[in-house]
Amino acid sequence: MRPVITRTLLVASVLLVGCYANTVTSSQQIRKDGWLASHANVRVVRETKVSDDLLRVDVEVENTQPFNSRFNYKFEFFDAEGRLLFSPVSGYRQEQVAAGAFSTVTATASDPRAADFRLTLTNAN
Amino acid sequence: MNPKPLLFVILSAITFPSILGCNQPARVVTDDRDKIVSIDQIDVQDWSNAADQVLQQLFASGALETAPMKPARIEVTRVVNDTAQRIDTDLLTQKIKIALTQSGKVVFASSDTRANEVADYRDFKAGDDAPRLPFFVINGKILEIRSSAGSTKQSSFVFQLNLVNTVESIDAWSGEAEVTKQGTRNAKNSRG
Amino acid sequence: MIYPERRFFASMMLVGVSLGGIGCANHNDRAEGYLSALEAGQWSEAAVAARRVASDGTDRNTVIDALELGTVERIAGEYQQSDESLGRAWGAMTRGSDPDDPTFIDILTAVAVNERTLDYVGSSSDRVMCATLRALDMLAMGDLETARVEMRRAQFAQEDAEARFADRIAKARQEMEADHGDLTKIEGSDGFKTQYGETYDGLEGTFRPYDGWTNPFTDWLTAIFLYVDGVDGGDKNRSIDLLRRVRGTIGENPAVESDLAMVESSVVSPPQVWLLLESGFAPKKEEVSFRIPAFIPQMPFIGIALPKLQQVEGAATHATIASDTENAQTAIICDMGSVIAHEFQVELPLITGRAIASALTKAAASLAANLTAENSGSGWALLASMVATNVYGYSTTIADLRTWRTLPRYYAVARIPSPADGRIRLAGPTGAHEIDVPLNRNSMVVLRSLRAGGPASIHVFPLDGLLPLEDPPIADPLIEDPPIDVAA
Numbered sequence: 001m002r003p004v005i006t007r008t009l010l011v012a013s014v015l016l017v018g019c020y021a022n023t024v025t026s027s028q029q030i031r032k033d034g035w036l037a038s039h040a041n042v043r044v045v046r047e048t049k050v051s052d053d054l055l056r057v058d059v060e061v062e063n064t065q066p067f068n069s070r071f072n073y074k075f076e077f078f079d080a081e082g083r084l085l086f087s088p089v090s091g092y093r094q095e096q097v098a099a100g101a102f103s104t105v106t107a108t109a110s111d112p113r114a115a116d117f118r119l120t121l122t123n124a125n
Numbered sequence: 126m127n128p129k130p131l132l133f134v135i136l137s138a139i140t141f142p143s144i145l146g147c148n149q150p151a152r153v154v155t156d157d158r159d160k161i162v163s164i165d166q167i168d169v170q171d172w173s174n175a176a177d178q179v180l181q182q183l184f185a186s187g188a189l190e191t192a193p194m195k196p197a198r199i200e201v202t203r204v205v206n207d208t209a210q211r212i213d214t215d216l217l218t219q220k221i222k223i224a225l226t227q228s229g230k231v232v233f234a235s236s237d238t239r240a241n242e243v244a245d246y247r248d249f250k251a252g253d254d255a256p257r258l259p260f261f262v263i264n265g266k267i268l269e270i271r272s273s274a275g276s277t278k279q280s281s282f283v284f285q286l287n288l289v290n291t292v293e294s295i296d297a298w299s300g301e302a303e304v305t306k307q308g309t310r311n312a313k314n315s316r317g
Numbered sequence: 318m319i320y321p322e323r324r325f326f327a328s329m330m331l332v333g334v335s336l337g338g339i340g341c342a343n344h345n346d347r348a349e350g351y352l353s354a355l356e357a358g359q360w361s362e363a364a365v366a367a368r369r370v371a372s373d374g375t376d377r378n379t380v381i382d383a384l385e386l387g388t389v390e391r392i393a394g395e396y397q398q399s400d401e402s403l404g405r406a407w408g409a410m411t412r413g414s415d416p417d418d419p420t421f422i423d424i425l426t427a428v429a430v431n432e433r434t435l436d437y438v439g440s441s442s443d444r445v446m447c448a449t450l451r452a453l454d455m456l457a458m459g460d461l462e463t464a465r466v467e468m469r470r471a472q473f474a475q476e477d478a479e480a481r482f483a484d485r486i487a488k489a490r491q492e493m494e495a496d497h498g499d500l501t502k503i504e505g506s507d508g509f510k511t512q513y514g515e516t517y518d519g520l521e522g523t524f525r526p527y528d529g530w531t532n533p534f535t536d537w538l539t540a541i542f543l544y545v546d547g548v549d550g551g552d553k554n555r556s557i558d559l560l561r562r563v564r565g566t567i568g569e570n571p572a573v574e575s576d577l578a579m580v581e582s583s584v585v586s587p588p589q590v591w592l593l594l595e596s597g598f599a600p601k602k603e604e605v606s607f608r609i610p611a612f613i614p615q616m617p618f619i620g621i622a623l624p625k626l627q628q629v630e631g632a633a634t635h636a637t638i639a640s641d642t643e644n645a646q647t648a649i650i651c652d653m654g655s656v657i658a659h660e661f662q663v664e665l666p667l668i669t670g671r672a673i674a675s676a677l678t679k680a681a682a683s684l685a686a687n688l689t690a691e692n693s694g695s696g697w698a699l700l701a702s703m704v705a706t707n708v709y710g711y712s713t714t715i716a717d718l719r720t721w722r723t724l725p726r727y728y729a730v731a732r733i734p735s736p737a738d739g740r741i742r743l744a745g746p747t748g749a750h751e752i753d754v755p756l757n758r759n760s761m762v763v764l765r766s767l768r769a770g771g772p773a774s775i776h777v778f779p780l781d782g783l784l785p786l787e788d789p790p791i792a793d794p795l796i797e798d799p800p801i802d803v804a805a
Contacts, residue, residue, distance in 0.1 A: 050184045050185045050187075051184040051185070051187060051189055051190065051228065051230065052190060054184050054228060056181075056184070056185070072157075072158055072315065072316075074157075086227075087224065087227075088173070088176070088219075088220040088223040088224055088227075089173045089174075089176045089177035089180060089220055089224060090173070090177075091157040091170055091173045091174070091177075092156070092157040092158050092170070092315075093174055093177070094315055106181060107177075107181070108180065108181045108184045108185070110180060110184075110223075110224035110225070110227045110228050111227050111228070112228065112229060122158070123316075124158075124315060124316060203548070205462075205465070205548050206462055206465060206466060207465060207469065208466065208469060209466060209469040209470040209473050210466065211463055211466050212466075264548075266548065266549065266551075268551075269469065271473060271476070
């Protein structure tokens with residue numbers, strides 16, 4: 001799928017879903033490899049604040065393949081100056097997603113200085 | 126040229142690396158995806174996963190904001206290990222302590238005897254006889270459920286945590302995380 | 318071309334090599350040292366003797382020796398060492414013979430010239446009791462966290478037995494029948510059936526095997542632990558369920574009913590003292606020999622040796638516990654004979670199958686050696702062959718008698734409220750003793766009696782995880798000659 005169409009779809013879906021403080025992130029924030037590069041659509045990215053000042057990110061990943069798949073993902077948080085923030089619970093998690101279905105992966109920064117994030121999606125099949 | 130030495134060299138060239146290939150030298154593993162996945166044990170990456178799950182639930186609940194003072198004083202009392210593994214539950218609670226302290230919403234009461242003695246002495250010198258009571262207490266339980274079908278084994282570890290408001294003695298928040306592993310044997314990594 | 322003489326000598330060498338593997342003392346003989354020391358009340362000497370046996374370098378006995386050693390160390394109050402020994406047995410049992418491992422069936426079906434040369438891999442009840450005793454070690458050391466883990470392991474081991482062990486044993490027997498075509502024919506013969514019936518028909522009546530794979534002592538101990546260390550409704554419910562399961566296994570029992578009523582009650586009970594009587598020795602195995610038809614023309618009969626469970630008599634059946642205001646008599650909540658006999662019954666077709674297959678293999682080898690000697694034309698060679706093969710057959714027809722001997726025959730329990738002055742009196746066939754228990758705390762008194770009227774080891778520990786008390790003076794009888802009550 002072309003990047004322009006992807007972005008258009010992304011924006012459109014965000015507008016459809018958009019209920020609170022949604023942000024569409026740049027493609028640099030989300031990195032993919034393996035089957036995910038071509039068959040995982042990141043449909044919605046939501047950035048909100050929980051517990052007053054902690055950044056929470058929700059990302060919906062769609063499996064466009066005709067079979068169930070598995071992927072690893074990792075969130076990292078950065079402060080306003082782009083410095084990586086340490087987290088005792090950061091690391092790769094694994095998620096299963098059925099054929100043609102969505103899976104929502106989330107993360108909450110434990111440091112109130114978190115201003116940006118990076119999500120890495122990698123193949124686990 | 127005699128073909129025998131040549132044959133020997135070729136065979137050696139083929140077999141030697143394959144013998145070497147069976148042995149894996151020790152290395153430092155930093156990527157979770159390269160860590161061993163055991164079916165019936167809590168692996169190091171599972172602790173981080175479980176702590177992450179419950180912390181997200183706790184932050185999302187807003188329960189920490191119910192304390193009148195910020196940061197609120199908090200203590201971990203007991204996390205019961207109800208599994209068949211001899212494990213140290215600090216592997217979970219320490220991660221939660223670090224993350225909660227990092228959030229700036231709570232401060233943990235020290236369990237260090239000397240530190241408490243010194244603090245008591247300072248209070249005494251200052252004429253302050255009020256006990257240092259925690260506003261919140263964290264307790265919990267880790268459970269293990271096993272099942273099998275044929276030669277496939279499955280272990281689920283359930284991590285339950287409660288945040289108790291000590292003023293009213295009520296559970297201000299309860300969270301649960303689950304890690305389930307399945308397979309016929311342990312795996313070297315989770316890359317698939 | 319191979320000359321007949323050479324073939325003969327080759328056959329004889331094979332027989333000779335096999336004879337080399339015979340020198341294995343049976344487990345009853347090996348255990349004699351520490352069993353005698355225990356009977357004499359010499360706890361430390363018993364531990365030394367058990368350590369000596371465990372370090373004699375016979376790898377095939379690693380599991381059984383470590384189980385025996387851990388049990389003796391526990392009786393001697395050496396809890397840390399006991400946990401380590403039992404941990405060694407646990408590790409070997411779980412690593413070396415996982416019922417889920419495809420090779421497990423091969424282990425069960427392994428046919429050896431001599432059964433005693435096979436590794437002892439541990440029975441299902443061994444696993445359950447190994448974890449249960451480690452839990453008791455941990456309770457005695459005040460480590461409730463680890464005690465809970467061990468009780469979980471014991472519960473999982475019970476589930477394993479139900480879900481997998483029984484199934485693997487049945488599959489192993491099927492494989493054995495497929496590999497040895499004559500097995501069912503021999504077992505169906507009148508000669509075999511008569512001797513089998515004479516040996517094993519009394520098993521039901523003598524041991525009254527429990528119906529199922531659960532161990533009522535393990536269930537009871539876990540239930541009491543979950544009551545005293547319970548942190549939530551989940552623990553309380555499990556405690557109730559386990560006590561109900563004990564009742565289901567052993568029937569109505571005053572001690573279990575009393576504990577169940579207390580656990581179910583919504584009223585918080587005052588601190589209690591449980592008396593846990595561990596009495597006598599678990600059943601041993603003795604060897605019985607059969608002469609059975611072999612359906613081989615030149616060798617119509619062959620000899621096999623099988624193990625038979627035998628009760629160790631002399632165990633005290635009860636004890637009493639009393640304070641100034643309360644008293645109670647113990648009730649038996651677990652007869653280890655019934656636990657072991659259940660598993661033995663399930664395994665018996667496999668044990669007989671292995672013995673018959675081994676005898677048939679040896680018969681075929683002996684026959685081949687004798688025929689070769691006969692063909693050599695030398696009368697001396699034939700005579701030598703016949704003598705050697707007879708000696709070989711006789712000396713390798715040996716049953717595996719390994720079973721956990723130092724476990725008690727009975728577990729019996731009673732409970733009274735913790736006395737205000739902390740003083741309790743024990744009486745009955747286990748001797749009269751006066752001891753102190755922790756004030757105003759739940760506690761357990763473990764009374765290990767080897768035989769009625771004999772020496773007893775007594776240990777007391779609180780059940781709240783705080784520092785354990787100093788052990789009371791051991792076996793300090795108030796009555797010189799306690800009444801003898803020998804179990805039937």
